[in-house]
Amino acid sequence: MREMSVMYGFAASMAPVLFKAACPDCRSRFELSASALRLAIGASRRTTFYSFTCPECGSSVRKPAGERIVELLTGGGVRTLRLHTTV
Numbered sequence: 001m002r003e004m005s006v007m008y009g010f011a012a013s014m015a016p017v018l019f020k021a022a023c024p025d026c027r028s029r030f031e032l033s034a035s036a037l038r039l040a041i042g043a044s045r046r047t048t049f050y051s052f053t054c055p056e057c058g059s060s061v062r063k064p065a066g067e068r069i070v071e072l073l074t075g076g077g078v079r080t081l082r083l084h085t086t087v
């Protein structure tokens with residue numbers, strides 16, 4: 001019985017992650033897979049954001065990403081781009 005619960009836990013961790021999102025243009029609400037999102041991490045809050053294309057209207061959406069959002073997106077497998085500053 002213990003082996004079954006281990007296998008069940010393993011299978012559950014392999015399920016795809018979906019993120020709830022909304023489009024500010026058409027106001028649609030939907031779920032997106034990690035592959036539909038992009039995360040850019042910059043040197044400040046102003047330059048850290050995530051983006052996606054609305055599946056309903058096709059608009060490009062860019063939203064700010066605080067520390068918690070960054071943690072959730074990176075933990076869910078969203079591709080991340082680290083922005084470098086030149087000094």
